[in-house]
Amino acid sequence: MNPRNLTRQAAQPLRQLRLYRYRPAGALSTRREPPRSAAVLSSHHPLAPDHRSHAVLIRRAPEVPSSEITPESLYLDRRSFMAAASFAALDLAAPSLGRARARRVRDDEKPTSYASITHYNNYYEFGTGKEDPSENAGGFKTRPWKVEIAGEVAKPGHYDLDDILKGQTIEERVYRHRCVEGWSMVIPWSGFPLRNLITRVQPTSRARFVEFTTLYDPARMPEQRGGVLPWPYVEGLRMDEALHPLTLLVTGLYGRPLPNQNGAPLRIHVPWKYGFKSGKALVRIRFTADQPANTWNVVAPNEYGFYANVNPTVDHPRWSQSRERRIGEFLRRPTLMFNGYADQVASLYAGMDLRRNF
Ligand code: MTE
Numbered sequence: 001m002n003p004r005n006l007t008r009q010a011a012q013p014l015r016q017l018r019l020y021r022y023r024p025a026g027a028l029s030t031r032r033e034p035p036r037s038a039a040v041l042s043s044h045h046p047l048a049p050d051h052r053s054h055a056v057l058i059r060r061a062p063e064v065p066s067s068e069i070t071p072e073s074l075y076l077d078r079r080s081f082m083a084a085a086s087f088a089a090l091d092l093a094a095p096s097l098g099r100a101r102a103r104r105v106r107d108d109e110k111p112t113s114y115a116s117i118t119h120y121n122n123y124y125e126f127g128t129g130k131e132d133p134s135e136n137a138g139g140f141k142t143r144p145w146k147v148e149i150a151g152e153v154a155k156p157g158h159y160d161l162d163d164i165l166k167g168q169t170i171e172e173r174v175y176r177h178r179c180v181e182g183w184s185m186v187i188p189w190s191g192f193p194l195r196n197l198i199t200r201v202q203p204t205s206r207a208r209f210v211e212f213t214t215l216y217d218p219a220r221m222p223e224q225r226g227g228v229l230p231w232p233y234v235e236g237l238r239m240d241e242a243l244h245p246l247t248l249l250v251t252g253l254y255g256r257p258l259p260n261q262n263g264a265p266l267r268i269h270v271p272w273k274y275g276f277k278s279g280k281a282l283v284r285i286r287f288t289a290d291q292p293a294n295t296w297n298v299v300a301p302n303e304y305g306f307y308a309n310v311n312p313t314v315d316h317p318r319w320s321q322s323r324e325r326r327i328g329e330f331l332r333r334p335t336l337m338f339n340g341y342a343d344q345v346a347s348l349y350a351g352m353d354l355r356r357n358f
Contacts, residue, residue, distance in 0.1 A: 147161060248269045
């Protein structure tokens with residue numbers, strides 16, 4: 001983890017948000033499905049100190065009439081211009097585009113560019129530089145792929161990925177993604193709630209935590225031949241965190257299959273926690289009675305905790321967490337409590353000392 005190496009990138013547009021039904025053939029359908037309720041995920045909370053902070057959640061296609069979507073080609077043509085212009089200036093300069101965008105893009109929910117999301121990565125199995133994963137993970141084979149369900153669970157087994165995905169409705173969710181290093185992005189993931197899988201495999205009453213293990217295969221993950229981290233990469237959540245509707249098993253981004261460097265074929269994303277909680281290329285999900293070890297906590301227990309909730313008031317021992325650099329922006333912005341998801345997740349930690357349980 002290194003807080004340096006921040007890049008400046010051109011901003012990118014929103015793409016139309018869609019719902020997909022997973023198809024074992026692997027291709028994502030672009031067929032729009034009827035709108036479903038997004039009841040658990042209200043976008044605006046009246047008590048929020050800054051209501052904009054709650055905007056990045058789940059949005060369904062019906063919120064954005066297709067007539068208002070600026071064609072991607074138009075955005076792409078304008079990308080070099082956008083790199084130089086501030087958004088305020090852009091809206092003045094191009095009111096016809098600006099009006100549509102103003103309705104659906106607030107300052108802090110503009111998705112980070114596909115190029116940045118896929119070329120500025122932490123994935124130490126493929127190198128410790130931010131561009132190493134995109135350079136080194138290209139040939140990584142993600143099929144066939146099995147996920148072991150293990151531990152305190154009624155239906156353990158080695159499940160084929162297609163079986164894991166069978167029957168799941170793939171949703172697109174735009175989440176903030178905040179790295180403990182001090183940078184952040186906004187990512188239009190696709191995936192489905194982890195809780196759907198958990199319900200299916202039926203944890204026993206002894207299951208209080210869930211452990212997530214990344215593939216260990218030094219022949220395919222070159223950095224695993226060295227000792228930069230103890231391998232395999234392991235992370236964990238408390239059961240109520242794992243069951244929270246925001247916790248997502250991710251299969252894609254920007255409506256495309258998940259790129260290898262972002263954790264293909266299956267990763268997790270827990271949007272109110274620092275990014276290191278979100279393990280990539282998962283091969284095992286194990287239900288446990290005891291709190292699992294998590295890799296970064298094993299490496300540096302005084303720097304990286306088990307909970308790792310985004311918290312601007314609890315600094316990393318070596319740097320402040322009160323602000324962050326959104327990739328693609330120049331100025332740093334304030335970091336929000338629980339990464340802006342406090343209205344939905346703060347109750348999970350009622351009565352807990354978050355300074356001690358960092
Ligand atoms: N998972 C594995 N297996 N290996 C890693 O090095 N890095 C973590 C997390 N998951 C990591 C991992 C960290 S520190 C972050 S910030 C996120 O992945 C980065 O996800 P991204 O590259 O998709 O932005």
